[in-house]
Amino acid sequence: MPKNHLSQLHINTTLMGTLVGHLVPGSALALLGLWHIINTVRAYHLKGPNHFRSRFWHPFMSPSSKLAYMELFLIVSFSIFSIVMQVLDYPLFSFAFKLNNYEHATMFLHLAIYAGFTLITEMVQKTDIWFEVSGILAASVFGQELFLLHYHSADHVGLEGYYHWLMQLIVFVSLLSALSTTIFPSSFPSSLVLSISVVFQGLWFINMGFLLWVPELVPKGCTIRLGHGGDSDMHGAVMCGTHEADFRARALANLQFSWILGGILIFVGFVCSFYPKKGYPSGSVDRV
Template sequence: MGTLAGHLVPGSALALLGLWHVINTVRAYHLKGPNHFRSSFWHPFMSPFSKFAYTELIFITFFSVFFIIMQVLDYPLFSFAFKLNNYEHATMFLHLMIFASFTLITVITHKSDILFEVSGVLAASVFGQELFLLHCHSADHVGLEGHYHSLMQLIVFVSLLSALSTTVFPSSFPSSLVLSISVLFQGLWFINMGLMLWVPEFVPKGCTIRLGHGGDSDMHGAVMCGTNKAGLRARALANLQFSWILAGIMISVGCICLFSSKKITPRVQSSEYERLNSRVAEIPLSVTGFKQVNYP
């Protein structure tokens, strides 16, 4: 993953997955209403009864297997050289594959409702292992690259907390929405890291990109800043990018919520109407329950 493609490909996949979850989470909330909403760690494609319904889980499983193979084979060298870097990245996708394959089996066997909490624990383990391996990475990311990875750990930490919260409180719309947003943010930040650290044209002023060759300790792409002032400026730019990307996500989520509220009639009104009708229907029953007593 220490290449431009190694960041753009998984970053794009995560961003699309996060956007897919944001749209479906908001849509489900507007359709079911706050009283009937239930979180989901996956969403069917097209319709639950379609043959393409399990596309998301199948895609995640095969995508994870593909990236594990690419890391073990040390793409683009395609050799079986044991590199801690690559095996750490492969382990992240291993946990993602475990979550997706287990959830797929529960859906196929119609046990997804019973084992919802188990899928939630596995989803949380994906982010927990990602956070652990990023924090204790064998490749010592220093300087600007280390700062980008520190900001990435903040996003993953939010994903971990929101996954646990969604597991414990499956009817919580905010937890489910934050989880979807954090996955989208992870993907976009991965893409941003790839561009800012591996494309010479995007490297901040006063810094240069150094391409490593061979050896586990040698980083594939490391940005080196000539002066302390240039390094501080580059970190400040990274902080601004972090805030700007988050602002763009929040604007997009707000627009999705507003658009969905116009297109979909909330279920809350119908449920209140049904509750009012049920109360009216109960009145005659209570009246007929009294018997008229005639005294002699």
């Protein structure tokens, strides 16, 4: 087989693996966040401002159903699966120690710790006494994600680095809203912002997968550079040929950031408007 054909095959495999590596976790996060938005708004509508209490997970069906803990089961299973894929260096399936892969696996490890601990306590205790502890564990997931993104061993530079910097802004909001929800469990805004930020993380991750790893979607004047070698190399990076091209690509990233957030807020508005206005028991505070 010709050398150039082998090189092209390596590039296609790398692109496919990296794109899938963004689409799968991004889709999972987006769906999880949408699930939380719908359930948070629904709970606030049913219970009213005086009786609303935030949740870090929502029963799939009635609390007495065997499927009630489906969300936590899925998070634990997905986290373990993702850890295995990172350790095995998908799509190569080898045990080569790569810092970049183990950093990603560590993010999923903290997610598994949160979901696993919450699942066990909910099944055994069935009490709200562990709400604050689960909240701290949820906040630690975002805290570790932010830490590992900021001090990533992969050399994210140029446009790719800018996309990752914008991702850190979203994760920071998730961290703050998780802490706020833990401290103020009756705060509907904190709970809603947390759910919105999770959707935003997922959609932004998907957006990065397409815009940074699909050659046809790379901004004009920029090209994908693939790294070969050890952990010090970039998995892939979008390099812009001129300052004008780089400035234009970053401006497009800013627009994508705002458009995605706008789309999420439109969805939240539709969900809120789906529930008609209702009267609450005496003592409830009317809120505009």
